[in-house]
Amino acid sequence: MTECVRPEELQRWHSLVLMDAPARISLEASAGVRCVWCDASTREAGVDLGLGHIPLRCCLTCYMGRLAWMATWWDWHDHIAACAACLRGATCYVARGRRALHAATIARGGSGPMCCHLCHGQVADHEAAVAVAWSGQSGVRLSYAHIVPCLVREAAR
């Protein structure tokens, strides 16, 4: 799995994981023998979260789920940034496809439903939306925004 992820992306992913690791974890999870998210044993197989002195680990199921969530988010986001139709706000089937692929990873990505970072409302399937990264207090968050009315209103300010 790691061959298809560039080192800098993996690094970015690790830094996002650091923010997402739950604040309260079991004693065994804090010792690295259980997954920080689902509490499954990581003795046989697990992924080091790479936090240096903190030995946190997660199980392969959570790792793959979160990696798929992140990889499909970036695919969708990077397409929008490079696509003339998307930048005009026109209907784009490539973007729709990438959004659908991303949406399919949400259940296992541990991230909850898609919510608009501007209005905090949930983004319904039929609503036009984009993947947007924004800088919060704790670093970059991978998020979403409704095109209408939220982004349009924001652009008009």
Ligand SMILES: [Zn+2]
């Ligand atoms: Zn897990």
Ligand SMILES: [Zn+2]
């Ligand atoms: Zn497009």
Ligand SMILES: [Zn+2]
């Ligand atoms: Zn919104």
